[in-house]
Amino acid sequence: MDAFENGVLGKGTPVLDASLKVTGQLKYVDDLKLPGMLCGKILFSPYAHANILSVDASEAERLEGVHAVVWYKDAPPTRYNGNGEDSDILPSELVFDREVRYVGDKVAGVAAETPEIAEKALRLIRVTYEELPFYLDPRDAAAPGALALHETGNIMEEVKLSAGDLEQGFAQADEIFESEYEVPAIYHAAIEPHVSLSVYGADGKLTVYTPSQDVFGKRKNLAKIFGLPMNRIRVVSPAMGGGFGGKIDLVTEPVSALLAMKTGRPVKITYRRSEDIQSATTRHAEHITVRTGVKKSGEITACDYTVYLSAGAQSGATMSVAWAAGGKFFKLFKIPSLRYHAIPVYTDRAVAGAMRGFGSPQLFYALNSQFNAIARKLNMDLGAFENLNFFDPNDCDRRGEPLGNLQIKRCVARGMELFGWESALREQETSRQNPGRYLVGAGMAAAPHGSSLFGVMPDTCGVMLKMNEDGSLTLFTGVSDMGNGSNTLQLMLVSELLGIPMERIACVKTDTETTMFDVGAYASRGTYVGGGAAVKAAKSMRTRILREASELLGLPRGQLCLRDNCAADRNHPEHFVTMAQISEHAHQKERDLCVSDMFGTKAAPISAGAHFVGVLVDRETGEVTVTRYVAVHDVGKPLNPLALEGQVHGGIQMGLGYALSEGIRLDEKGRVQGTRLRDCHLFTAPQMPRIQVEFLDSWEKTGPYGAKSVGECATVPSAAAVANAVSNAVGYEFRTLPIRKEEILCRLKPFKTPES
Amino acid sequence: MESVTLNINGKDCPLQVEKNWTLLYVLREVLDLTGTKCGCNTNDCGACRVLVDGEAKNSCCLLARNLQGSRIVTIEGIARGGELHPIQKAFIEAGAVQCGFCTPGMIISAKGLLDRNPDPTEEEIRKALEHNLCRCTGYVKIVEAVLLAAKWLREEQ
Numbered sequence: 001m002d003a004f005e006n007g008v009l010g011k012g013t014p015v016l017d018a019s020l021k022v023t024g025q026l027k028y029v030d031d032l033k034l035p036g037m038l039c040g041k042i043l044f045s046p047y048a049h050a051n052i053l054s055v056d057a058s059e060a061e062r063l064e065g066v067h068a069v070v071w072y073k074d075a076p077p078t079r080y081n082g083n084g085e086d087s088d089i090l091p092s093e094l095v096f097d098r099e100v101r102y103v104g105d106k107v108a109g110v111a112a113e114t115p116e117i118a119e120k121a122l123r124l125i126r127v128t129y130e131e132l133p134f135y136l137d138p139r140d141a142a143a144p145g146a147l148a149l150h151e152t153g154n155i156m157e158e159v160k161l162s163a164g165d166l167e168q169g170f171a172q173a174d175e176i177f178e179s180e181y182e183v184p185a186i187y188h189a190a191i192e193p194h195v196s197l198s199v200y201g202a203d204g205k206l207t208v209y210t211p212s213q214d215v216f217g218k219r220k221n222l223a224k225i226f227g228l229p230m231n232r233i234r235v236v237s238p239a240m241g242g243g244f245g246g247k248i249d250l251v252t253e254p255v256s257a258l259l260a261m262k263t264g265r266p267v268k269i270t271y272r273r274s275e276d277i278q279s280a281t282t283r284h285a286e287h288i289t290v291r292t293g294v295k296k297s298g299e300i301t302a303c304d305y306t307v308y309l310s311a312g313a314q315s316g317a318t319m320s321v322a323w324a325a326g327g328k329f330f331k332l333f334k335i336p337s338l339r340y341h342a343i344p345v346y347t348d349r350a351v352a353g354a355m356r357g358f359g360s361p362q363l364f365y366a367l368n369s370q371f372n373a374i375a376r377k378l379n380m381d382l383g384a385f386e387n388l389n390f391f392d393p394n395d396c397d398r399r400g401e402p403l404g405n406l407q408i409k410r411c412v413a414r415g416m417e418l419f420g421w422e423s424a425l426r427e428q429e430t431s432r433q434n435p436g437r438y439l440v441g442a443g444m445a446a447a448p449h450g451s452s453l454f455g456v457m458p459d460t461c462g463v464m465l466k467m468n469e470d471g472s473l474t475l476f477t478g479v480s481d482m483g484n485g486s487n488t489l490q491l492m493l494v495s496e497l498l499g500i501p502m503e504r505i506a507c508v509k510t511d512t513e514t515t516m517f518d519v520g521a522y523a524s525r526g527t528y529v530g531g532g533a534a535v536k537a538a539k540s541m542r543t544r545i546l547r548e549a550s551e552l553l554g555l556p557r558g559q560l561c562l563r564d565n566c567a568a569d570r571n572h573p574e575h576f577v578t579m580a581q582i583s584e585h586a587h588q589k590e591r592d593l594c595v596s597d598m599f600g601t602k603a604a605p606i607s608a609g610a611h612f613v614g615v616l617v618d619r620e621t622g623e624v625t626v627t628r629y630v631a632v633h634d635v636g637k638p639l640n641p642l643a644l645e646g647q648v649h650g651g652i653q654m655g656l657g658y659a660l661s662e663g664i665r666l667d668e669k670g671r672v673q674g675t676r677l678r679d680c681h682l683f684t685a686p687q688m689p690r691i692q693v694e695f696l697d698s699w700e701k702t703g704p705y706g707a708k709s710v711g712e713c714a715t716v717p718s719a720a721a722v723a724n725a726v727s728n729a730v731g732y733e734f735r736t737l738p739i740r741k742e743e744i745l746c747r748l749k750p751f752k753t754p755e756s
Numbered sequence: 757m758e759s760v761t762l763n764i765n766g767k768d769c770p771l772q773v774e775k776n777w778t779l780l781y782v783l784r785e786v787l788d789l790t791g792t793k794c795g796c797n798t799n800d801c802g803a804c805r806v807l808v809d810g811e812a813k814n815s816c817c818l819l820a821r822n823l824q825g826s827r828i829v830t831i832e833g834i835a836r837g838g839e840l841h842p843i844q845k846a847f848i849e850a851g852a853v854q855c856g857f858c859t860p861g862m863i864i865s866a867k868g869l870l871d872r873n874p875d876p877t878e879e880e881i882r883k884a885l886e887h888n889l890c891r892c893t894g895y896v897k898i899v900e901a902v903l904l905a906a907k908w909l910r911e912e913q
Contacts, residue, residue: 021856022844024791024831031790241857483855642851649894677800
């Protein structure tokens with residue numbers, strides 16, 4: 001049953017709702033309108049840290065068309081952690097607090113009949129603040145004597161992980177390298193801004209429509225905040241215009257819910273882009289120190305990694321990010337002695353949370369950068385150097401955790417071949433010897449990623465399948481699809497196993513009231529866990545279908561196959577019954593073909609990717625042009641090549657921006673510099689290099705039809721590879737991202753275009 | 757309020773509009789044509805693109821009252837009756853659609869390009885999509901989709 005009998009798997013399949021998307025008919029949350037709906041708006045703090053001494057909203061409340069103004073006096077007293085996975089860890093946030101902790105923190109909310117009235121009302125709210133000292137750098141906030149942002153202190157919980165004897169490891173080294181790296185906070189920049197629409201019914205039930213990667217986590221948190229049982233809260237994600245980790249945590253939902261409960265009217269809050277940039281979650285800014293000991297042979301004997309994470313104003317996903325990156329630190333290189341030390345610190349900036357890679361793009365940027373410098377010093381090529389230190393398939397890491405069928409060595413070897421690594425290095429050398437206006441650089445980086453939350457927390461997903469009376473099928477799943485194709489793959493798996501065409505399977509998704517529990521779109525778990533659950537439910541349904549078909553055809557089940565919407569005799573395919581006949585037969589016998597099953601993880605197989613980048617650096621302007629890009633990934637068995645390629649392409653776009661152009665900049669007062677999308681400097685179509693993506697033909701025995709993850713792994717090695725290419729071109733190791741042209745110019749010898 | 761008649765997807769729509777209402781606002785909030793998306797409202801992302809007299813423009817930066825007499829085409833007006841336009845089909849087939857939020861604007865830009873240049877180079881396509889941001893696809897399959905659509909459209913001729 002593990003062969004692709006029905007030809008569904010392995011075939012490039014567009015996302016389920018593609019035709020609704022290309023016609024503009026798919027309804028995203030901001031497209032929804034309900035009778036009596038009010039517009040919600042939020043007043044944001046102008047200060048990085050302040051006590052609110054008083055709020056006078058009387059004028060705002062008197063404005064015609066205003067239905068409610070809420071601030072700290074209206075907020076439920078329960079502190080929460082808006083990240084579903086970490087909802088029980090260091091709950092620090094209130095819907096509205098008496099203390100604001102970043103420029104853009106929530107001060108008050110308004111519900112009014114129109115956006116214009118709501119905005120006018122915001123301007124009428126009089127707030128007096130007492131400014132407090134603030135910290136934008138986690139090292140300042142962690143210093144003794146720093147004013148605490150929260151009662152528990154500024155350092156959250158340090159994470160210390162180790163393997164082997166570090167002292168001994170360094171003693172065995174011929175040379176020790178130590179360097180520091182600085183990486184910025186990054187804006188997710190989903191093209192759909194944050195939005196939520198809350199409805200509080202006369203029956204006392206709260207319904208929240210929100211583009212969400214974690215409807216169950218949001219329900220759990222909303223239940224906690226508002227003291228409601230979960231049967232009286234429904235969270236639905238009808239569609240999501242991009243997530244990338246940014247739509248995991250609660251952002252606007254508690255405020256729209258509070259306003260809906262206060263007014264009894266539906267309330268929708270849609271962030272303006274400037275609000276989204278200023279007040280939504282970000283990737284963690286980090287300060288990283290890496291110390292590595294190596295032998296002359298290139299064998300790494302020890303690696304000591306210390307990172308300060310800038311958590312921002314609230315706890316959010318920071319502890320999980322600190323732990324997750326710690327786990328990954330051990331997953332790629334078979335270094336005998338390792339130490340990981342993370343110091344997560346509250347800072348007076350927007351909350352840092354999950355973002356594609358969950359701490360790993362930072363980690364593998366720092367490691368691959370330093371290893372690039374070490375390889376050069378040892379006169380080795382980085383590919384060969386890393387290859388010497390990579391794990392082999394089915395190894396366990398130094399803490400005894402199994403890695404699964406990890407094929408990083410093959411990824412690198414194949415990437416070198418596709419890229420023409422040797423000749424690229426020769427070209428780079430020539431360019432360095434005889435520099436013209438453009439310096440040529442080639443860089444690479446390798447990285448792993450997990451496929452589930454196994455080992456961190458129970459990771460489960462449930463899927464229900466219901467056969468309708470005409471033999472068509474409805475699949476119910478809590479798996480959040482950000483547009484990446486997780487739900488599409490679930491349907492493909494069901495279609496493959498049951499022989500029912502995709503167009504005869506409907507998908508009901510991410511609705512806490514109708515779908516079984518799912519952990520949420522974390523940890524690149526869509527294929528491995530969501531797919532795993534679809535396979536289990538489909539296998540249950542298959543058994544049920546075969547029972548009916550066996551009765552109808554008078555054949556043993558083992559002699560039947562399911563294909564083309566029928567059950568047929570394997571040896572005489574002309575002898576068959578249709579799914580409609582099967583369903584009808586079941587009903588005749590007073591049976592209903594409806595199953596539910598769930599998948600619980602028993603492993604966390606490691607995926608891997610190796611990226612290769614070519615750049616040109618303009619010695620006159622410092623500008624970098626990325627000329628070509630090769631990415632080779634081990635995703636186990638590739639099930640939907642179209643979606644896999646799309647994931648890697650998108651991951652690369654993020655990596656390019658991370659390396660060269662993005663990064664949230666704050667001024668000395670903690671205000672975000674540049675709150676328009678153009679200021680975020682996402683890579684545009686003309687800036688993108690030619691990209692070649694290839695997947696190994698591999699097999700992960702614990703995965704659905706041999707598959708494991710891709711989503712985050714797609715972006716984890718990217719910035720590192722780009723940065724290495726630039727460093728190699730310029731002959732200087734850049735240790736701060738993004739590598740802006742001004743920075744490059746500083747490191748280049750002056751260059752003038754020869755007079756023509 | 758002032759009166760204006762907008763020609764949208766071939767139909768005249770007489771409207772009362774405020775001076776500062778953008779075309780995007782009128783499409784989404786007055787006419788319920790929500791296929792045109794609001795990604796920024798600051799002329800940066802291209803999710804709100806529509807064709808105005810054949811040219812792709814960001815509707816967040818056009819005042820509705822200035823558009824009397826212009827022919828406006830939104831994503832809802834691209835399909836040919838009940839059948840998808842070849843550009844829409846190509847976006848699906850090439851895997852150019854992920855989250856879909858930038859897709860309407862991308863298709864509008866592609867239509868604007870292909871109507872005036874039926875055989876664009878890859879560079880010309882990238883240039884035509886310069887003002888459309890996408891965070892999912894790296895633009896790779898979007899560019900492939902436009903090339904494919906161009907081929908199909910030429911074959912129709």
